[in-house]
Amino acid sequence: FRYFQGDPEIVRAIDNHPGELDEVNCHKIYKRYLSETARDDAVKKISDQVQAAITEIANMLRSVKTATSDYSDNLDHVQDRVMQAETLEDLGSVVTAMVADTRQIGEKQQGLRLQLVNSSEEVSALRRSRDNVRKEAMMDGLTGLYNRKAFDKQIRDCLEECEEFDATMVLMMLDIDHFKSFNDAFGHQVGD
Numbered sequence: 001f002r003y004f005q006g007d008p009e010i011v012r013a014i015d016n017h018p019g020e021l022d023e024v025n026c027h028k029i030y031k032r033y034l035s036e037t038a039r040d041d042a043v044k045k046i047s048d049q050v051q052a053a054i055t056e057i058a059n060m061l062r063s064v065k066t067a068t069s070d071y072s073d074n075l076d077h078v079q080d081r082v083m084q085a086e087t088l089e090d091l092g093s094v095v096t097a098m099v100a101d102t103r104q105i106g107e108k109q110q111g112l113r114l115q116l117v118n119s120s121e122e123v124s125a126l127r128r129s130r131d132n133v134r135k136e137a138m139m140d141g142l143t144g145l146y147n148r149k150a151f152d153k154q155i156r157d158c159l160e161e162c163e164e165f166d167a168t169m170v171l172m173m174l175d176i177d178h179f180k181s182f183n184d185a186f187g188h189q190v191g192d
Helices: 008-015 023-033 036-084 088-137 148-165 179-186
Strands: none
Touching (some): 008 023, 036 088
């Protein structure tokens, strides 16, 4: 179903599969792309990528903090160097050093700004991917309906809400009588 629906990963896995696509190979493809383990692995991979992006941002901020601290220390010493300057050349070298330090901190801040924009876009894309994987983990690939995992989560959320607001919860379940005969007559795909 996911193949005919056009799921790019499934289409690529099946179309590029060498040799016969027997039950064993179908199970491998299912296990890799469709099983709960595959979804959990995808969520973990995305979480790891988000963590790496956060670590990279933290390292960038530490680098800028160090550069800013060095710049601040240099500015603290500028007054002393100006007072100690005996010639215009001495004063010029103090100003030249101060301009160079200012330019360097400006370049670091510009670099940080660009890196933060890129990292922000990457984290946003990863969040969207994570949300899609979580959504897929809660839905049946065939029918597009919520699955047992989603049902269990919804029940937990409802119970928590009822406890929080001291409310009563009603759960109603329906069963279609003799549905097996419908599946037998028309097939499981029609039944699904």
